[in-house]
Structures are given as C-alpha cells and as structure tokens.
Amino acid sequence: MTNWLVLSAVITVTAVIAQAVRLVLMVINGWRNRKKAVGVFHPYTNDGGGGERVLWCAVKAIQDENPNLDCVIYTGDHDASPDSLTGRALDRFGVKLIHPPKLCQVVHLHRRKWVEETTYPRFTMIGQSFGSIYLAWEALCKYTPLYYFDTSGYAFTYPVARVFGCKVFCYTHYPTISLDMLSRVHGRSSMYNNDSLIAKSALLSRFKVIYYTLFSWLYSIVGSCAHLAMVNSSWTQSHIEKLWGIGARIRRVYPPCDTSRLQALPLEKSMKPPKIVSVAQFRPEKVGIFMWSLWNQGTHSYAGVSSDLVRLLGGAVAGIHSMTDEHFGISVVEYMAAGAIPIAHNSAGPRMDIVLPEDGKKTGFLAQSVEEYAEAIIEVIKMTENERLEMAAAARKRASMFSEQMFYEDFKAAVRPLFYDGTK
Template identity: 65%
Template sequence: MASGILLAVSLLTSFLIAISTFLASRILNSRRHRKRAVGFFHPYTNDGGGGERVLWCAVKAIQEEIPDIDCIVYTGDHDASPQSLAARATDRFGVQLLRPPKAVHLYKRKWVEESTYPRFTMIGQSLGSILLSWEALSSFTPLHYFDTSGYAFTYPIARLFGCKVVCYTHYPTISLDMISRVRRRSSMYNNDASIARSGWLSRCKLVYYTFFSLLYGLVGSCAHLAMVNSSWTRSHIEKLWRIPDRIKRVYPPCDTSGLQVSSLLSERPAETPVFISVAQFRPEKVLSVFSGSLIGPNLRARP
C-alpha cells in the first residue's frame, strides 16, 4: 500500500515538473520573440459600448503618436478582420484609424462568458480570463499589453510574458460597496434575496467576496499604469489595488459633435429647463495618456 502511494506521488510530481518545464519554456520563448507592438485585450469587439469606443480612441492615439508601432487587437469575434474592425471604428464611433489594426482571433472566449458559470460567476470569469490571455499572448506577444475590458486577472500573465501592462478600468470587478451590501444583508442586484435572508449564507458570501477582493487587489497591482473613468472608480481601485502612484483618472472619450444644443432649445417648450453637461468628457485626455504611457514617464493626465 505504501509503495503504491509513493509511486503515485512520484508520478504526480514528475507530471507537474514536466508541465511546469513546458510552460516555462513557452514563456521564455515568447519573451525572446516579443514584437514591437501594442496588444489590446478586448475579446468582445462588437459590444458597441463605451469600452469599445475607448479601444478605438486608444488605437488611433498610438497610431498618431507612434506611427511605426503595430496595434494588435485580441478578439473573440471570429468574423473580425483588420478591415472590418477599422470600418466599425469609423461607422459606429466616428473614429478614423490611420490604418487597420491587426487581429488575433481567440477561440476560448467561452471561458469568460457569464453563461459558463451559473454559480461563482465573478471568480469563474476571472479565472477563465487567465486561460484566454494565455491563448492570446501565446499566439502573439507584444511589448505592451493593453486591457480595455477590465480583465485584471490577466495582468500577472502578461507580466510573465514580459509585457508592460496598461489598463483602462470602467468599473471594478468587485467594489467595497458590493461587500458592504452583503455585510448589511441588503437584497440588491449583487445579493440574492434568499442569501440576504440567511445569516449563514450571508457569512459565506462575505468570506467569498472578501477573498475575491484580496485576489483582485493582488492581480490589479501588477499593472504598470492604470487609468480609471471617474473619481468613484479611482477611489475603489486605489483602496483595492494599493498603487495610487500608478493610477490616473481619465474621463472617457465622448463624441459631442452631433449634439446640437440650438435645436434642443428651439424645440423645447419655453418653460422647460435644459440641463446639459459635457465638460467632464475629455476625448483628448484618453488619447494623450494612452499614447503618453508608451512615449515616456511624463503622463499628460489629470493627477
């Protein structure tokens, strides 16, 4: 019996050593063959939201500031081609790229889809993003890795591959507010009523959220430069990631060219007040910080 256990342990140890050696060799080989390029990790390039607009504004900024560096987009949309991506940036967001970005297709996007994890969705998607980033960086290893979708668990992987890690965070994966709601047993979007009613389940979820927040802080701290879209996000990210000197607030790029204030004023009833506030959206800020992070240490952003 003892000899059988020793044999099993020996085989398992040999297997783990072989796997570790193989993975280490892959990483070292990729590090040696890094390309002078910026890789944008954006698995959903057809989402049509503000995150995609940030992506294309960032690509445009780098093309304008550093014309001789390639821009690569890691996408899970298999029908995406360089030409279709450039056309979408123009047609959907009005962002005219200098040239089409190169596309690296990802085939393991299911590992970051919400439907894959009916329970423990947050940590499931986060761990799945590790596999997806491994696929991305194994296919093409750039000098600079940009995450524009909020997959913080990919940052340690990118650093293993020798990349400089830059990210734009729209919303933290977990926030202190979410933990507070569970602690107060509030029934809200992130806390099911059945859990809120149970003291035991609430304590279990609180342990889960606390553990996840610690992991989130650890992986987030691997970013060389983190940009956030608001003061609220910055406050939470600073507390979780604990890298305040590497966090910059950059308001999201917002196209206001189509906003015709005069027409709004002419069509409204005389007694109806109009409130318009576009001052906080600074397209040139996101452009300059994305490109500035590659040019040098003098980041042109609001501290």
C-alpha cells in the same frame, strides 16, 4: 502493491514536471519573441457600447503617440479581421484610425467561453476572473507584445502578462468588486449584486462576505501588477486606489463622448408640453428606484437610438438618470450636450465628475429618493426661460470637457512615460 504505488507516484511526478517544463518553455519562447507592439486584450470586439468606443479611440491615440508600435487585437470574435475592425471603428463610432495597416494582426482566441457569464451559474465573478487567466495565456502564447493593454477589466490577466515580460497598462471602466458592493452584502441590503434570498439569511450573508473579502484580496494582488491604470472617473479612481494600492500609477482619463451632433442642437425648447427623457437599459441597477417605480406603474416608453435619440434629446427640457453608483454616466453628458437639464442620481460619476458647477453656475440637479427626483422635475418645469437657458448653457459647456479630443490628449499624456524608449 508497494511497487505499483511507487511506480504510479513516479509517473505522476514525471508528468507534473514535464508539464511545468512545457509551461516554462512557452514563457521563455514568449520572452524571446516579444514583438514591438501593443497587444490589446478585448475579447468582445463586436459589442457596440462605450467600451468599444474607448477601444478604438485608444488604438488611434496609441498610433498617434508612437507610430512605431503595431496594435494587435486579441478577440474571441472569429469573424473579426483587420479590415472589418477598421471599418467597424469608422462606421459604428466614427473613429478613423491614423495608420490602418498598423492594425497588422488580429489574434483569434478560441477559449472565450471561459470568461462568459453563462459558464458560471454560481460564483460567476471569480469563475470569470480565473477563466480570464486561461484566455490570456492562450493570447500571449500566440503573440507576445512589449506592451499588454487590457480594455475590458480582466485584472487577473495582469500577472500572466508580467510573467511574459510585458509592460501592463489598462483602462478600467469600473472595479470588478467595489467596497460599496462589500458593504451592501455586509449590511444585508437586497440589490442587483445581492439576491434577496441571501440578504434575508444571516448565514448566507456571512458566507458571501467571506467570498467577497477573499475576492477583493485577490483582486488587490493582481491589480497591483499594472504599470499604469487609467480610470474613467473619480469614483472608479477612488476604489482602484484603495483596492490596488498603486496611487502614483493611476491616471484619470474621462471616456470619449461623441456629442458633436448634440452640441449643435438649439438650447431653446418647447414647453408645450415639457418633454423629459430617460436613456438607459431597463434593468434595476440601470434605471434605479425612481424610474423602476414608473416602469412598474405602466410608463414604459423610453428613447430609441441614433437619429431618433438625437431628435428626442433635442426636444427634451430635462433628462433623468437614476442608476446608483454609475461609474461615469455617458447619458448624463449627452443630456447636458443636448441642452436637456440633467436630473441625475446623487452618487459616483454624476456627483463627483459631471453635474458640477461651470463658471460658478449650476449645471443640473442631483437626487436620490423618489421625492427628490419629483422636486427636481417640478423645479425644471417652473423655471423661467432665461433661468433654464442659463443652466442649459452652463451644462453644455461642462459637457465639452468629456469630448473625444480631451480623451486623446489625456490618454497620450498618461501612456507617454510608459512608451518612451528612445524609438519615437
């Protein structure tokens, strides 16, 4: 029996050592074969939201800043190809890549299920984060670039990229965990990130606080591995600075908002009757308390998309945004560009970056309670035409600072020190 136990132990140790050696050899191979390229980690390239607009605008900015660097996309969409992605960037977002051939390779990832929400019914946040490590390992073993660029918020992949010898930079739309989330759980507030069952239980709340605290500690460690972190707003920047502790390596780069069609709309609006719109996904954290109360009372109509959205915004005198702590708030920028007075939630991006005075003139309203939203709506309706036009013009001018061109300039300025290697 003793000999059998010794033999089993030897076999186990040998297997562990063999696996460790295999992993080390994979890393060494990656180091030796690093390509002069930017590897863009974006597992969901077929999505059509703001994150994908940032992706393609960022690729275009990289191509313009350093044409000597290839751009390689890590994606879990198996139907993606260089031609289809280049076409999608143009057709869906109007982004014409400068050097399409430089989108030289698409690295297909076969383990994307490890970052999918459905894979983790419980402890979703930490499950997806650790799953991203596995996915990044697959990506970097298949293709190791000089620069690793995360555009989807998978901070737990950064240490992996550093192990493979990559310079790591990212565009962070919002922190995976924020101090606000932690405080809400600690205060036992029922909200989108804190189920009412947990909020009502002191014991469950205590366990969740421990879980969030542990996760935020891990998030701080992995985030600090980034050589450069670009963030989309002052709110995101504040949280990332506190969590990652890399103040000097953080740059605020506002997302590219394509508002050219909206900027061309006339500022004069019909007030018979006055039209007010709200553009959002109808889920609690997006529509907020005010619009959710209207929704529950039967007011179910909301904007469509594309040309319908332009038409609706063109006729609207005001636009309502009611998401608490929205990291940026592209819909607010769209309201302002279209000449619709924004009535936005008094938090995060809208309060800190968007609905700010322009040339000393007010650009909209901020509200938090149902009463404050109602008061703002009444004030817009009661405005004289000249007062409304003056505010709408100031808001439109403010919206222009979030253009695609501003994104390109700020993005290139942020990555330039990282890219400079005498090869440009």
